Amino acid sequence: MAMFKKIVKNFGPEWGAAVMGTAAICITMQLSSEVARPFSFLLYVGLGFYLLATVMFVTFLIPWTLRFFMYPEEIKKDLHHPIRGNFFPTMPISFILAGTGTNKLGPMLFGPWFAYHLSIVFFFLGAVGIFTFGYLLVRIQFLHKDVRLEHANFSWFIPPVSHLIIPVLGVCSLDVYWAETSLAPVLFIISMIALGVGFFNFLFVGAAIWHRYIYHIIPQGRLAPTVMVGIAPTAIIVIFLIKFIQAIEASQGTLFGINFMSMFSPIKIIASILWGFSFWWLILVTILLFTHYVKIKDHPLEFGWWAYTFPFEAFAVATGLLAACVASHFLYGMLIILNTLAVIIWITVVFGTIKWLESGAFLKPQH
Amino acid sequence: MKTRSIIIALAIVLTPFIIGIPLFLVKSGGAIHEEANFISDTRKNNKGITYKGIKVDWTFCPDWEYKPLFFHAEEYLVFMFHYSNDNEYNVQVMPSYMFASPHNRRYSANEEISMYIENALENKLKAEDQTPITFEIPSNATKHYIVTFEKPHSLDNFYVDVDVFRDVTLRLHYKKEDGEWSNYSNELVRKYKGRG
Numbered sequence: 001m002a003m004f005k006k007i008v009k010n011f012g013p014e015w016g017a018a019v020m021g022t023a024a025i026c027i028t029m030q031l032s033s034e035v036a037r038p039f040s041f042l043l044y045v046g047l048g049f050y051l052l053a054t055v056m057f058v059t060f061l062i063p064w065t066l067r068f069f070m071y072p073e074e075i076k077k078d079l080h081h082p083i084r085g086n087f088f089p090t091m092p093i094s095f096i097l098a099g100t101g102t103n104k105l106g107p108m109l110f111g112p113w114f115a116y117h118l119s120i121v122f123f124f125l126g127a128v129g130i131f132t133f134g135y136l137l138v139r140i141q142f143l144h145k146d147v148r149l150e151h152a153n154f155s156w157f158i159p160p161v162s163h164l165i166i167p168v169l170g171v172c173s174l175d176v177y178w179a180e181t182s183l184a185p186v187l188f189i190i191s192m193i194a195l196g197v198g199f200f201n202f203l204f205v206g207a208a209i210w211h212r213y214i215y216h217i218i219p220q221g222r223l224a225p226t227v228m229v230g231i232a233p234t235a236i237i238v239i240f241l242i243k244f245i246q247a248i249e250a251s252q253g254t255l256f257g258i259n260f261m262s263m264f265s266p267i268k269i270i271a272s273i274l275w276g277f278s279f280w281w282l283i284l285v286t287i288l289l290f291t292h293y294v295k296i297k298d299h300p301l302e303f304g305w306w307a308y309t310f311p312f313e314a315f316a317v318a319t320g321l322l323a324a325c326v327a328s329h330f331l332y333g334m335l336i337i338l339n340t341l342a343v344i345i346w347i348t349v350v351f352g353t354i355k356w357l358e359s360g361a362f363l364k365p366q367h
Numbered sequence: 368m369k370t371r372s373i374i375i376a377l378a379i380v381l382t383p384f385i386i387g388i389p390l391f392l393v394k395s396g397g398a399i400h401e402e403a404n405f406i407s408d409t410r411k412n413n414k415g416i417t418y419k420g421i422k423v424d425w426t427f428c429p430d431w432e433y434k435p436l437f438f439h440a441e442e443y444l445v446f447m448f449h450y451s452n453d454n455e456y457n458v459q460v461m462p463s464y465m466f467a468s469p470h471n472r473r474y475s476a477n478e479e480i481s482m483y484i485e486n487a488l489e490n491k492l493k494a495e496d497q498t499p500i501t502f503e504i505p506s507n508a509t510k511h512y513i514v515t516f517e518k519p520h521s522l523d524n525f526y527v528d529v530d531v532f533r534d535v536t537l538r539l540h541y542k543k544e545d546g547e548w549s550n551y552s553n554e555l556v557r558k559y560k561g562r563g
Contacts (some may be wrong), residue, residue, distance in 0.1 A: 025383075032480070034498050040486050044391035048383030099527045107479045111438040112517060180474055249463045250475035250502060252530055264461070264500075348381045354376040355368050 008046065009071050010363055011063040013078055014303060016090025019060060021309025023053035023097040023347065025342055028313050030104055031320030032339040035332045042339075047108060049100045053366060057094050064091055082151035083223070085137055089162035092129025094167040095122045098335035100167045103176065106192045123169045127190055130162040134197065153219045154226040155307070156205045157233060163198030164236045167191035169222035175247040179255060188256060195240065202233040218288075221298030226289055231281045232311040234274040238318035242325060268325050275322050280314050301356050305349045313342045389454055390436075404430055405491075406548055410449065417551055420454035421504075425539070426492060431515070431546045433484055443480055444516040447492055448529065452504040460531055461501040467515040468525035474517070481515040490511055534558055 021305055029046030033039050078084045099122025106115025137159050141147060170191030176183055219226070245260065245267050253260040293299040316338035323331030356362070369375075370400040407413040415424035425445045434440035444466070452458050464476045485496050494511040504510050516527070524542035531537065535555040543546055 034482060034485075036493070037489070041388065041391040041484065045383050045387035047390065048386035051386055052382050067538045104479060107435060107477075108483055109436050109438075111435045111441055112477060112480065155474065162463065175475075176477060176479065177474070179386070200371070246478075246500065249461070250478075252465045252475070252528065253463055260461075260463070325501070328499050350379050351376045354379075358369060358372045 006204055006363060007071070008063045008066045009074060012087070012303075013064070013084060014087035014090060014306070015060045016092075016094045016304075017087065018353070019053055019057045019067065019094040019305040020090060020097055021306050021346060022049060022056055023094065023101050023311065023312050024313035024317065025141065026050040026053065026101050026105055028316040028320065028335075028339045028342055031317060032279050032336055034320075036337060041045050047105050050105045052296070053101065054098065059113065061091065061094075073158070079136065080140055082141075082144070083153060083155055085140065085159045086155045087136065088129055089133045089159050091163055092126045092133060093158075093162050095126030095129060096165050096169050099123050100172055101128060103169065103172045112177070116173065119169065119266075120173055120183070123166075123173060124248055125189070126169070127166050129186050130166060130194070134159050134163060148220075149212050149216050151209055152216075153211045153223050154229040155223070156209055157202065157229045160198045160201035160205055161229065161232045161236060163194045163201065164233055164240070166194035166198075167240045168236060168340045170194075171240060171243040172272050174255065175243060175250050179247060179251045195237075198233070199237070203269060206230075206233075218292070221293050221296075222304060224289060224293045224299055224302055225263060225283050225302070225304045228308050228311045230284070230311070231278045234281075235278040235311065235314040235318040238271045238275045238278070239314065239321055241267050241274075242318075242321035245325075264325075271318075271322055272326055275318055278318060282312070282315060299348065301352050301359075302351060303356055303361075305352050308345050312338070312345060316342050368477070396488050404428060407550055409550075414550075415449075416537055417453070417553070418535065418537070419461070420440075420450040420452065421458060421531070422453060423529065423531065423537055424449040424451070427541075427548075427550070430518075431484065433480060438507075442518045443477075444518050444525075445484070445488065446514045446516075446527065447488060447494065448514060449494070449498075449513045450504055451509040451511070452506055455506055456507050459501055459503050462528070462529060462531040464510060464514045464516075465528040466525060467528070468519055468522055473520055476514045477517055478515075480517075481513045484515065485513055485558060492494075509534050528556075 013203070017085070026046040026049040027047060029042045033043035033046065079088065099119040102115050102122060106118060170187045173187055174184060178187060214288070245264055248255040248260045248263060250259055270305040289299070316335060319331050319338055320335040323335060380472055394546055405428045407424055408428075409424040415422050417423075426449070428445040430442045431445040432440045432442055446464075448461060448462070450462075464477070465473060469471045481496075489495055492511075496513045497510050514527075522543075524540075526538050526540045529537040529539065532555075535557055538554050538556050539550060540552045540554075543549075544551075
């Protein structure tokens with residue numbers, strides 16, 4: 001019991017990142033399985049990742065939730081922390097990802113009706129959590145007296161990313177089942193609000209972080225993985241755009257009066273531009289990592305390595321979906337490479353996390 | 368790393384593969400019940416529809432049984448459409464599909480179920496399904512697309528709209544006669560273009 005209490009006390013807000021990094025692989029696997037018949041077994045490996053992510057999600061959700069009631073002072077301390085605080089939305093994001101996984105792979109387990117209803121429950125739970133933490137964190141940031149230039153880092157992108165991910169599940173739901181129901185306008189409005197919040201916050205927060213990277217020293221090595229988060233916002237918008245056009249297409253070419261033929265061409269152009277930015281950022285991360293952090297040997301083993309997983313996987317998903325619209329052969333080839341790399345990164349991070357836990361660092365959180 | 372830690376890490380990273388690969392082998396080996404009964408193929412009796420040089424044929428299975436792992440099997444209406452380009456130039460198509468039945472039940476195709484049954488269907492019909500939203504059909508070539516609809520209970524008639532042409536929709540009518548599904552008519556429905 002004493003050990004369980006210790007775990008709950010030290011169970012930081014960032015554990016949702018591990019669920020995110022595992023859950024998104026089920027989608028990259030599903031997309032890769034579509035490319036050609038030799039890869040069709042990947043659909044079932046994706047199902048394995050979905051089940052593993054579900055087990056992790058339920059296991060982590062228990063101490064994560066209990067901590068709010070058993071150790072509210074620890075929660076308060078983390079919420080006010082300029083870095084750790086931004087990781088709170090990772091758990092509501094996990095709800096959205098669990099919903100997306102259920103939407104895509106759930107029919108294999110439970111049939112479509114149950115899977116689509118379960119995923120909609122995840123949508124509303126995740127959206128409530130994301131908006132709640134979004135307001136809470138902005139309020140804290142605005143009223144905080146001690147936020148300094150050196151605190152800015154790319155983990156600040158997590159709250160905007162959390163809002164951007166809501167419309168992904170929103171349009172996935174419209175694509176398969178809900179477009180013809182009275183819930184459709186509700187899903188659409190919530191998705192559009194979240195998209196607006198996420199997009200503009202991404203621009204504003206991005207400018208603040210960019211400012212720090214130019215006018216101040218770049219963060220120490222333990223925050224190096226957070227640079228990867230920069231890939232996520234544009235990659236997620238690409239995912240949203242393609243799923244949105246697929247939802248319109250599935251609704252006989254018109255959804256809420258938005259016409260497929262008039263939207264498809266601009267969406268192809270905008271999605272390609274945004275995908276290009278994520279690709280550029282991926283190369284930037286590689287350059288920064290190897291020409292700075294690895295070179296000066298400042299890249300310690302941290303739980304934060306999970307930041308390498310989800311943004312990279314989101315980019316792989318964006319690549320797979322964009323391939324359904326443009327440059328199919330090139331992008332499908334790239335998807336297979338990215339999917340393989342995503343698994344290698346995930347395996348490395350799982351081993352790293354176990355080693356990190358073995359070192360006892362879990363019980364000595366760094367503030 | 369201690370041996371115990373290595374074993375834990377290995378157990379985690381191998382879990383998705385340990386779950387996935389046997390499932391794939393069981394599914395693809397046919398051990399899980401999946402039945403199909405293709406009742407019609409318009410290619411056999413030349414009943415396909417040609418419009419502006421694009422010939423649309425379809426193969427129809429009214430009772431494809433798909434069994435989710437934890438739930439009972441459900442029947443699906445499965446079509447494989449075959450688009451042949453008889454023009455002298457390549458054409459780009461972006462088809463979409465809608466199912467409609469009495470009591471105003473209208474819904475779109477279920478891409479997920481299509482994906483799960485794709486391999487079995489491709490093997491059965493010896494044709495490869497297209498993945499992109501839009502695809503190009505070279506002159507004198509044929510491309511195939513799998514479409515799956517959830518099947519309402521006590522269904523005795525329905526139509527499917529195939530939206531592949533710019534100005535008309537291909538509508539396929541089906542009804543049950545003496546327990547058998549019959550494709551009693553097909554029509555090209557002019558699309559509404561206007562403001563109100």
